[in-house]
Amino acid sequence: MNAIPNDPCELAPAHIRAIAPYQPGKPITELARELGLEPESIVKLASNENPLGMSPKARAAIEAALPELHRYPDNFELTQAIARRLDMPMEAIVLGNGSNDLLEMVASVFLGQGRSAVYSQHAFAVYPLATQARGARSIVVPAKDYGHDLDAMARAIEADTRVVFIANPNNPTGTMLTADELQAFLRKVPPHVVVVLDEAYNEYLPDELNYDSRAWLGRHPNLVITRTFSKAYGLAGLRVGYALCDKRVADLLNRVRQPFNVNNLALVAARAALDDAEFVRKTQALNREGMRQLEEGFRKLGLAWIPSYGNFVAVELPRTDGASQGAAVYQKLLREGGIVRPVGGGYEMPDHLRVTVGLPEENARFLQALAKVLGKES
């Protein structure tokens, strides 16, 4: 008989043990405990959260739903509301516990050992996680000017490729692909390969740059569009997102979906948030102003950044004796009570820090801390 190790962890599949854990933005409460700071003195611009909080309509809906929390949730109403808003059949919509959940569902359905997924260098961290967890192979395509190189991605598709992940705009680079580029890509991808178009930041795009990917689903039933209530709608803590896709794809996603994956409060809050166009407009305006403020601050500090179409921006720190400074500056900022996101490691951007656009006073405090850390206080 073969000797079986006593340790169950050693028997976990090698592809699971090889996963590098996700590094979330540091919570305010954790930094407060570590440094003995008041939570109010800390500025967190690390997780692309909406600095305005959530829509007051969503809050009211949550309060109204509290007496019903002993009931299991029902996805029907939110699905119907999204269907009406987007003029889509309900059967083409799948709800997720955050859009992260939908990325995992796509991976569960279409990936596995002996299959591969294609995604870009510097793309969203969940693509490698979802791929690796299924024992599938990652084909990581080098970025072009920090953005997705769609021509190279199309060429990188191999015989065993079943999924391509694209984030538009991408996190953490903030880069964006045009509708023409995306459509040209869709025409090149073999029809048996699923293309996930992750539009987590879609609501931040100015009207003149926005595009209607829904219209492409008819010609490309291999397209899966994902969106979220976590960013512009300000509901990150509730976890709710949705996918738009072909009905047959939706049917498969629903088979691996946990039966009650989106909770009651998330459903009613998202339902209310969807109708609060005013809140989304305010969010967009605040983001535009905040982005200008951060860019102006970086310019004054002599720093470069990657022009961003999201609610965050990757700022580049000059090297010291050839060595990248992202990690060191991140640590120094923490001591000033400023939390941003280091993007060395898995994102392979050790010279950058990702900064979420905050309220004007938060942006100002962050820029002040950055100036101090860089020895450029005026």
Ligand SMILES: *Cc1c(COP(=O)(O)O)cnc(C)c1O
């Ligand atoms: C934040 C983000 C998501 C998903 O967030 P959820 O909270 O799970 O909806 C998906 N894709 C990208 C690119 C993101 O930045």
